[in-house]
Amino acid sequence: MANIIGSPERYVQGRGILGELCKHLQNIGKAPFILVSESGKGRVKEPIEKSAKEYNTKLSFEIFQGECSRNEIDRLVNVYKESGCDVVVGIGGGKIHDTAKALAYYAEAPVVIVPTIAGTDAPCSALSVIYTDDGAFEDYLFLPKNPNIVLVDTEVISSAPARLLVSGMGDALATYFEARACMQSNSPNFIGGYYTITSMAIARLCYDTLLANGIQALVSAQAKVCTKALENIVEANTYLSGIGFESCGIAAAHAIHNGFTAIHETHQCYHGEKVAFGTLTQLVLENASPEEFEEVINFCLDVGLPTTLEDLGIHEIKIDEIMKVAELACSPNDTMGNMPLTLTPEIVCDAIIATDRLGHYFKAKRL
Incomplete structure (x- = not known):
């Protein structure tokens, strides 16, 4: 291929x-x-x-x-x-x-x-x-x-609500980490082939642009003004993320998003908001380094992306519901199989719960 x-x-x-x-x-x-x-x-x-x-x-x-x-x-x-x-x-x-x-x-x-x-x-x-x-x-x-x-x-x-721009940043946030997972597992992309060095570079540039311009772009969107930082984030959310995910592939973050669609309370959240939480969960599944996890979760907290299940509208955690999310995320027609790990619904369910607790921990550190 x-x-x-x-x-x-x-x-x-x-x-x-x-x-x-x-x-x-x-x-x-x-x-x-x-x-x-x-x-x-x-x-x-x-x-x-x-x-x-x-x-x-x-x-x-x-x-x-x-x-x-x-x-x-x-x-x-x-x-x-x-x-x-x-x-x-x-x-x-x-x-x-x-x-x-x-x-x-x-x-x-x-x-x-x-x-x-x-x-x-x-x-x-x-x-x-x-x-x-x-x-x-x-x-x-x-x-x-x-x-x-x-x-x-x-x-x-x-001139659109700032929350929508932030949701786009949540969707874009997954691009590099899912691309990296697909590269490590040698999984195919969405267009019948494998990643190129160009598509991997685009995926990484997407993440770097979020870190460099995300907060400034959010402030611009809140003020409803078009600045260079906002222009850069629009390009990252739309083009860099679009080319990066399609040409490299997706993995756990989007599969977990798809699982959350089965819980009615999460329907109040935008796509990218659920994907951001899925990205954090993917990093937990990968046992990412503390430095990397902290960088990502702090970015989420800085721009207002969900870091806990409560942020997604789930105020009472029911293990059977979270297990349903994990089962759907691990279904054969989704992309959890692109992870370079052997994962089961039980492992994914535990990772979702752990991510929620980490979200509360990092929120508490900011108080």
């Missing part, structure tokens, strides 16, 4: 770039099918319509129903085929991105991804995470290619 790195055909990031959407569409489509939430449409419609007028582009907006599920994808495929459109544009957060990519795949159309938050690494990948209509993890849909264009307006992202 070859060493393969995947990426979108074009990545465009900058202030006010949403107003150039139709300019960037010119080579792939003239009639965009824009998938967006009801609230998101109100925020992005004006600059897009201005761009459409300049480039004589016909727009069709479709409201996303809230879940990247098989039923929603099937519904959208039918609507798209009747619309006369020739390119899919997904504007919003991770579930809209994944739905737009799946829609484009089944409709045999090009796709443009436009994040309005830097909350996940979904925009750049050739992957859609499929959930049930109720929001529980169901499966991964592996796509034959990455998006044609990823268009990131940092002015839009800087």
Whole structure:
């Protein structure tokens, strides 16, 4: 099997770039099918319509129903085929991105991804995470290619709630550690090959950028201003993490996230928040050095990522529920098997409990 790195055909990031959407569409489509939430449409419609007028582009907006599920994808495929459109544009957060990519795949159309938050690494990948209509993890849909264009307006992202940027940092935090685990176990990546030295370097750069710019970017997001630190974190959350995870692979952190979707109380948390706790648990499973673990957990505490089960909404720890999380995380169709260790649900359950206690310990040290 070859060493393969995947990426979108074009990545465009900058202030006010949403107003150039139709300019960037010119080579792939003239009639965009824009998938967006009801609230998101109100925020992005004006600059897009201005761009459409300049480039004589016909727009069709479709409201996303809230879940990247098989039923929603099937519904959208039918609507798209009747619309006369020739390119899919997904504007919003991770579930809209994944739905737009799946829609484009089944409709045999090009796709443009436009994040309005830097909350996940979904925009750049050739992957859609499929959930049930109720929001529980169901499966991964592996796509034959990455998006044609990823268009990131940092002015839009800087005005989004700061918690979403932090969630993106949580998702990005896993990238290097899961890449390292896949390298050690010689596990394949998401695109039918193995890591390259470039993809491993990107994964490491993602982590280094979080440490160097995370706190400053959080402060900028809280003030709703676009600084160089915020620009760097947007790129880390979106591009570096996206290329890093897809081209290197994922392991325990995301598997544990998927397990937590079975506990209703955690549904209040964003994807990256649960992934951050999964990253800490992965480090416990690996028996990471005290220095490394402290660096990661202190970063989480600095920016406000979860370090305890209580932070995830679990106020009463029930061992049978945590064991269910561990069992799902260790299921054959998930990525726990990419760890360079032999792990059982019992071992993972114990590691989750230990991570929770460590989280309380490090929080107490700050009092």
